Amino acid sequence: MTILVTGGAGYIGSHMTLELRDAGEKLVVLDDLSTGFRSAVPADVPMIVGDFGDDELVRDILVYNQIDSIIHFAAKIVVPESVADPLGYYLNNTAKARSLLANAVQTGVKRFIFSSTAAVYGDPQSNPVTEDAVLAPVSPYGRSKLMVEWMLEDASRAHGLDYVVLRYFNVAGADPLGRSGQSTPNATHLIKVAAQAALGLRPKLQVFGTDYATPDGTCVRDYIQVNDLARAHLDALRHLRSGGASLVCNCGYGHGFSVLEVIEMVKRVSGVDFPVELAGRRPGDPAAIVAANERIRAAFGWTPRYDDLEAIVRQALDWERRLVEQPPV
Template sequence: MTVLVTGGAGYIGSHMVLALIDAGERVVVLDDLSNGFRWAVHPNAELIVGDASDQALVGRVIQARGVDAIAHFAAKIVVPDSVADPLGYYLANTVKTRALFAAAVAGGVKHLIFSSTAAVYGTPERNPVTEDARPHPESPYGNSKLMSELMLADAARAHGLGYVVLRYFNVAGADPEGRSGQSTPNATHLIKVGCEAALGLRPGVSVFGTDFPTPDGTGVRDYIQVSDLVAAHLDALRHLRRGGGNLTLNCGYGRGYSVLEVIETVKRVSGVDFPVTLAPRRPGDPAAIVAGADRIRAEIGWRPAFDDLTAIVGQALAWERRLAERRAT
């Protein structure tokens, strides 16, 4: 049995590959390297450079490598960019995902784990938000992911495909062993931006919105450590292989931190008081969103190991230093 990981050279995908290899799985990565890096792929995984929407290519990979499961990470993920380029996001996240689903069905793949997002909820009526809440995306990014969720559910009913949809909240940190981390240039993840500012790689950090209805006026998010997130994927895969039913699950800790709280944590951990600029809200950003995280524990037995914001920031800082060393050599 082989697991096909689309986008496996990127941030979350590369951590998934590490976890699968650590678990003794056979892994094939399919990545076009537009946002990923060849060096980020574990040497024991096979890398195929190509597009996950290339149905002929995916079909050949499924048959030749005996793929029984797909973990689909390849996507565009920046909310404000999706507002500016909605058609690009619908192409990358919906049209291309439909092609991958078609190839999976045609190839007889049994299990599929789909990377979705808390953006499908928009601004929830209450926090923590549970999986039973009515989806109400406020950006093309959220819409594009919700459309793919609906397609997957319909395909599963028609063709018997087993799936788990994982709705990510804010992913952060790096592999605790320092093997991978967020490496994309000009990334917008707050903790990465703060760490780059602390190391002098950015002039500072911008806070987008200080008038939200939150305790300090800045947005509140649930930050989940990336290795905990991929552990949920492995738990989901085990669930499906045991014959478990189709699920849609939140991936978060059930606790939120404001933008200013995160920035202060980065300053404290790094020991650097970098500049902070206040800016208007960005389109598509909800005031607060925190995961209702009970169902994932109950359904697939997920137990987080790295639920500590200070430790997450420390991992991110250590990874940024490794990246700086890599660039210098």
């Protein structure tokens, strides 16, 4: 049984690659290295540089490696960018995912685990938000992911493809062993950006919106540590292998922190009072979104190990320092 990990050289995908390798799984990584790095993939894990929308390449990989499961991470993920370039997001996240699904069905892949997003909920009416809440994405990014969820549901019904959709909340932190982390220089993740500001790698940190209907006026998010998220995928794979039903699950801790609370934590852990600039809202940002996670806990027995904002921030800072000393390639 071999697993194809698309986007396996990226931030979350590289942690998944490590999780699978540590578990003794046989895997192959496909990544176009547009935002990922070859050095993020262990030398003993086969990696192919290419586009997951390349039908001929993907079919060859699936057949030659006898792939029976796909864990699909490869995607564009920046909400404001999706507002400016919706067609680019629908091409990469939706149209190419349709091609990947078609190739999976045609070559007899049995299981598909999809990296979705809390952005499919839009601006929820209440928190924590459950998987059965109204789906009303407010950005092309969220819509592009929701379309893939629909395709998976239909493909499963028509072709017997078993799947798990994991709706991520805000992913943060780095591998506690220092093997991987968020390496993209221009990433927009709050904790990474704040860590860069604390280390002098950015002149300041901007806060987008201070007039939201939240306790301090800034957006509230549920921050999940990246290794906990990777382990949720392995739990999902084991669930499907054991005959479990196809499922949609939130991936979050069930509580949130505001932007200002996160900034204060980064300042405290780093010991640096870096400049913060207050700015207007960004398009596509909901005021608050926090995961209800009872389903994933019950279905997979998933239990977080790193539900600690201070520890997550410390991991992010340590990884940024490592990147300064040894830039990724």
